[in-house]
Each structure stands twice: as structure tokens, then as C-alpha cells.
Amino acid sequence: MGKTAVISGISGQDGAYLAKLLLDKGYRVIGLLRGNTDVDKLKGLVYLGIKDKIEFHVTDLLDITQVENLFILFLPDEFYNLAAQSSVYISFKEPIQTFQFNTISVFNLLETIKKKHPGVKFYQASSSEMYGKVNNLPITENSVLHPLSPYAISKAAAHFTCIHYRESYGLHISCGVLFNHESYLRQEHFFVKKVIRESIKISRGEQEFMYVGNLDVKRDFGYAPKYVEAMYLMLQKNEPSDYLICSGKSVSLRDIVYYVFEKLNIDKSACKISDELYRPADIEDIYGNNTKAKSTLNWDYNLSVSDVLDLLIEEELKNLI
Numbered sequence: 494m495g496k497t498a499v500i501s502g503i504s505g506q507d508g509a510y511l512a513k514l515l516l517d518k519g520y521r522v523i524g525l526l527r528g529n530t531d532v533d534k535l536k537g538l539v540y541l542g543i544k545d546k547i548e549f550h551v552t553d554l555l556d557i558t559q560v561e562n563l564f565i566l567f568l569p570d571e572f573y574n575l576a577a578q579s580s581v582y583i584s585f586k587e588p589i590q591t592f593q594f595n596t597i598s599v600f601n602l603l604e605t606i607k608k609k610h611p612g613v614k615f616y617q618a619s620s621s622e623m624y625g626k627v628n629n630l631p632i633t634e635n636s637v638l639h640p641l642s643p644y645a646i647s648k649a650a651a652h653f654t655c656i657h658y659r660e661s662y663g664l665h666i667s668c669g670v671l672f673n674h675e676s677y678l679r680q681e682h683f684f685v686k687k688v689i690r691e692s693i694k695i696s697r698g699e700q701e702f703m704y705v706g707n708l709d710v711k712r713d714f715g716y717a718p719k720y721v722e723a724m725y726l727m728l729q730k731n732e733p734s735d736y737l738i739c740s741g742k743s744v745s746l747r748d749i750v751y752y753v754f755e756k757l758n759i760d761k762s763a764c765k766i767s768d769e770l771y772r773p774a775d776i777e778d779i780y781g782n783n784t785k786a787k788s789t790l791n792w793d794y795n796l797s798v799s800d801v802l803d804l805l806i807e808e809e810l811k812n813l814i
């Protein structure tokens with residue numbers, strides 16, 4: 494009998510790729526949905542051909558009674574906590590909802606595990622955004638956190654909640670501090686997905702311009718289907734810990750736009766800057782050191798950002814009608 498894993502955020506990018514990986518390994522996969530999930534949100538799971546292999550369950554993670562019932566019903570071996578309001582941009586517009594969901598959900602899950610199911614292995618989706626105002630690069634597992642957005646503040650609070658429960662109650666909780674990672678299944682308002690989709694439309698004459706915010710900022714971009722492998726590997730270790738999952742290099746958003754434009758033969762003048770898309774505060778440059786993940790987890794990653802962009806452009810071209 495295979496292990497049982499529960500994934501919150503199953504309708505998101507990472508939830509879909511992680512579910513596929515776990516199903517391939519023989520897991521029973523329970524996917525958590527919120528009450529109002531429309532069928533369209535499951536299109537990533539349909540795209541990967543796994544929707545019918547997942548058992549879906551509706552749970553409000555802000556309601557601890559529902560969380561307790563979920564654990565009693567499924568008795569999971571592993572819990573992957575990916576559900577979050579995950580957009581930095583939206584978090585400036587909806588800071589309270591972002592903070593509330595991204596933190597209280599984690600407390601409800603960890604209280605339940607602490608009281609009744611201490612053997613469950615728990616993965617928390619932490620974020621490189623927590624580091625924010627960066628003094629020294631590359632970021633390592635020991636770098637100081639200085640979040641610069643409501644999203645980053647919520648993720649930092651959730652991250653310390655996980656460390657607290659691990660250290661105080663001896664629970665198997667690991668946090669993956671993931672840097673930006675992209676895929677065909679990324680939501681359309683995220684930068685790389687937006688640039689690729691809109692560039693294809695420009696190249697086909699369906700759109701004239703693409704509007705973007707601050708292109709000077711630099712980020713460390715990776716490939717989501719490879720990053721979810723690290724989540725799984727963390728929960729296979731005997732000892733829980735925290736790991737940076739990143740490529741190790743940063744690239745400016747301008748370089749991303751120009752790379753995609755060049756691939757699709759688009760003139761640079763099609764890219765327009767919109768002040769409305771600037772954030773109140775932003776990380777200037779960030780990249781991480783993935784040595785711990787590679788050496789301790791045997792996580793193997795060697796894609797450059799242009800490798801990732803090539804994969805994504807190809808997949809988008811294949812599927813964009």
C-alpha cells in the first residue's frame with residue numbers, strides 16, 4: 494500500500510506538478526480545494542492527465558475543525574502546504590486577506606499535527622521574497638529576512654511558525670524556500686507567463702504593445718517541474734530542515750523580455766513601461782545558493798534561464814490557440 498499525501502493548493506502550478514510526481518511514485522493523493530473552486534481552475538490537472546487520479550476534498554484551512562476532520566478522514570503520511578495568496582502584486586492591494594490566510598492556515602495545520610498527528614511529515618512553501626532588502630548575495634539558508642511586501646511578511650511569519658513548531662515540539666516540518674519558478678501552468682498575471690503569452694500574440698499581430706512595470710529588477714528564475722522534486726525529497730529525509738531551492742543566478746526582467754522578443758522576432762519598441770505596474774517597494778536583485786539542497790537532498794538542477802524560457806516558449810506556442 495502506497496503512502497497518502499495531502500496537497501493544499503492542488504489547483505495551483507506547483508500543486509499540479511507535485512501531484513503528478515507523487516502519483517507516479519504510487520502515492521494516494523488527496524487534493525484540497527476551497528469551496529468555490531470552479532472547474533476551470535483544475536485545467537492544469539487536466540493538462541497533465543491526472544485530474545481523475547486525485548481525490549478532491551473541500552476544506553477551509555481557516556477553520557481548525559475542518560482541518561482536524563481532514564486529518565481524521567485521510568490519515569496522511571505527508572502534507573504539502575502549497576495553498577497561499579501567492580501574488581506579491583495582489584498582496585499590496587489585499588494585505589489583510591493575504592496575511593490572514595497565509596499565516597492562520599499554517600497555525601491550524603500545525604496545531605492539528607502537534608495535538609493529534611505528530612508523525613505526519615509537513616512541507617511548507619516558503620519564499621525567497623522573505624529576504625527582501627538584500628545586503629549580501631547569494632542568499633544562503635542563514636541570510637537575514639527583511640520582507641518588502643505584505644506577501645513576504647505573511648510568508649516570513651508562516652516560516653517562523655514552522656521553525657517554532659519543529660524546534661519546540663520535535664515535528665517533522667521542512668520549509669522549501671523557493672525562488673521564482675515558472676512553467677506552462679503558471680497563472681497568467683505572473684511576469685514570465687505574461688511576457689511569453691503576450692509576445693506570441695504580438696508576433697501574430699493580435700496585440701500591438703505589452704505593458705510592464707520595473708524592468709531593472711533581477712530575479713533568480715527556475716523551472717517548476719524540477720523544483721517540486723525538491724519538495725518531495727525534503728520529506729523523504731529522516732531529519733527535517735529548511736532548504737533554498739534556486740538556480741543560483743539572477744537575470745533582469747528586461748533581459749527576459751528582450752530574450753523572448755528576439756526569439757519571436759519582435760521589435761523592442763513593442764514593450765511599454767506603465768507606472769501603474771510599479772510596486773511600492775521591490776527587491777532590486779536576488780539569487781540564492783543551492784548547495785545545501787544539491788548536496789543533502791541530491792536534488793539535481795542545471796537549467797539556465799534561457800533553457801527555461803526556451804521550454805516555456807515552445808510549450809506555449811504548442812498550446813496557445
Ligand code: NDP
Pocket residue numbers: 501502503504505506507508526527530534554574575576577578579580594618619620621670671672673674675679680
Ligand atoms: P499558485 O498561485 O499557482 O497557487 C496557489 C494555490 O493556493 C491555488 O491552488 C489556490 O487555490 C490556493 N489558494 C490561494 N488562496 C487560497 C485561499 N484563501 N484558500 C484556499 N486556497 C487558496 O501558486 P504556486 O503553485 O506558484 O505556488 C505554490 C506555493 O509556493 C504558494 O504558497 C506560493 O506562495 C509559494 N511560492 C511560489 C513561488 C513561485 O515562483 N511559484 C516562489 C516561492 C514560493 P485557487 O485555485 O482556488 O485560487
